[in-house]
Amino acid sequence: MAMHMASKHTDLCFNDGNIVLLAGMSYFLVHQGLLARHSEVLDELMRSMDNIPTLEDRPVLTLPDSSTDVAHFLKAMYDGISFLTYNSEGFPTLSGLLRMLTKYKVHHLRNDILRGLSNYWPTTLAQWDTREASVTGQDGTYTPRDSLPHPIEIINLAREIDYLLLLPSAMYDLTRSTPSEAAIGFVSPFTGINVRLEYADLLTVLKGREQASRFFSTFIVNNLEGRQPSQLCLRRKDGHPVNKRTCQIAFEAITFELLRDINGIISNRTSDPLYAMAEAEQMQIRDDLLNSEVSPMKTCEHCRVEFGAVVDAAKEDFWKKLPKWFDIDVSPWASFMASILDNTVLQHPATEETHDEHSSELHNEQVSEGDSDCDVSDGLTDGYQNAESDSEESVEGNKEDSLRPDKFRGNTKNRTTSVVVS
Numbered sequence: 001m002a003m004h005m006a007s008k009h010t011d012l013c014f015n016d017g018n019i020v021l022l023a024g025m026s027y028f029l030v031h032q033g034l035l036a037r038h039s040e041v042l043d044e045l046m047r048s049m050d051n052i053p054t055l056e057d058r059p060v061l062t063l064p065d066s067s068t069d070v071a072h073f074l075k076a077m078y079d080g081i082s083f084l085t086y087n088s089e090g091f092p093t094l095s096g097l098l099r100m101l102t103k104y105k106v107h108h109l110r111n112d113i114l115r116g117l118s119n120y121w122p123t124t125l126a127q128w129d130t131r132e133a134s135v136t137g138q139d140g141t142y143t144p145r146d147s148l149p150h151p152i153e154i155i156n157l158a159r160e161i162d163y164l165l166l167l168p169s170a171m172y173d174l175t176r177s178t179p180s181e182a183a184i185g186f187v188s189p190f191t192g193i194n195v196r197l198e199y200a201d202l203l204t205v206l207k208g209r210e211q212a213s214r215f216f217s218t219f220i221v222n223n224l225e226g227r228q229p230s231q232l233c234l235r236r237k238d239g240h241p242v243n244k245r246t247c248q249i250a251f252e253a254i255t256f257e258l259l260r261d262i263n264g265i266i267s268n269r270t271s272d273p274l275y276a277m278a279e280a281e282q283m284q285i286r287d288d289l290l291n292s293e294v295s296p297m298k299t300c301e302h303c304r305v306e307f308g309a310v311v312d313a314a315k316e317d318f319w320k321k322l323p324k325w326f327d328i329d330v331s332p333w334a335s336f337m338a339s340i341l342d343n344t345v346l347q348h349p350a351t352e353e354t355h356d357e358h359s360s361e362l363h364n365e366q367v368s369e370g371d372s373d374c375d376v377s378d379g380l381t382d383g384y385q386n387a388e389s390d391s392e393e394s395v396e397g398n399k400e401d402s403l404r405p406d407k408f409r410g411n412t413k414n415r416t417t418s419v420v421v422s
Contacts, residue, residue, distance in 0.1 A: 076109050172208070
């Protein structure tokens with residue numbers, strides 16, 4: 001495109017600017033010193049300019065990027081990133097800017113955005129629970145697609161900018177869709193583009209889905225099937241034989257409900273092992289609102305607390321295994337964001353092999369890989385029936401505010417942080 005056909009950007013042109021950035025059908029009159037301060041890549045490009053054309057008596061540096069992306073890029077460097085939102089509507093702008101910041105190595109702004117994304121695609125279970133609560137309505141309905149970007153978008157972005165820490169939680173999020181939905185992808189309502197996974201990532205997601213399903217089946221077998229009341233059960237000494245078995249009957253009823261996955265269907269959270277395990281505990285304190293009677297799944301306090309410890313340990317174990325299930329080499333995993341919050345440093349971790357030697361006393365047997373195709377949504381019963389024999393084989397395995405993603409804004413403060421950009 002000839003320079004004379006480009007139009008002057010209405011906002012990002014300064015009378016005292018000393019360089020023209022030409023991108024697409026627009027040009028920007030900006031300051032070399034500011035560009036060089038923020039971006040080592042642009043600094044090197046400007047230093048190498050020689051015998052180049054001029055526009056408005058300033059040297060012209062032509063960039064291969066779209067004028068929209070360059071405008072957002074310059075706006076971030078001049079004004080900070082407070083204009084960004086982390087919801088689905090704002091994702092096209094955010095992702096385009098993040099690609100630009102990665103390409104031109106503007107580390108501090110890139111890190112600020114990644115810090116914001118990590119609130120919704122986190123590395124810790126506590127942050128995940130906070131994120132889930134932020135997209136759950138008062139009636140218990142779970143509607144993340146109304147506010148958060150689609151996990152396929154996050155997975156593709158993480159691959160493009162080489163930031164693997166976003167992948168385990170995003171891939172787990174996608175496993176809660178049906179396999180066909182994961183394969184077909186989705187059409188963005190904001191760009192009209194059909195967004196799909198790369199084939200290798202699709203296979204990884206489906207394999208991880210199988211692992212999560214087997215973990216949940218084994219959880220039911222090991223911790224609910226035939227579960228006995230606590231030694232401290234308040235009903236243990238009840239003289240009435242039926243009352244004496246109340247807690248045991250409650251665990252049997254909870255097992256049946258998990259297998260039916262009724263609560264998951266009602267709340268729009270099927271195929272979600274983390275939710276289902278937590279729900280197994282919540283059933284014990286929930287009243288039967290339909291019949292206005294005492295719920296048959298209510299246990300005594302001692303039995304509930306003891307089972308709650310089992311659920312907490314299983315959820316932590318599940319979360320720690322996500323990178324291995326999705327073949328994502330991130331090290332360390334669950335403790336990484338804690339160090340970020342302590343040190344205000346966001347750096348791509350070095351790639352290294354990790355070995356998870358931890359196993360929970362309350363959940364210490366997992367089925368081996370490749371022996372079962374059971375699925376939480378459509379094959380849990382089969383997995384439940386086979387898990388007892390399968391489980392003989394083992395497999396390796398800062399509290400954030402519950403901010404709505406459309407309200408969360410980027411931090412405009414420039415931090416002295418670093419990342420490794422490939």
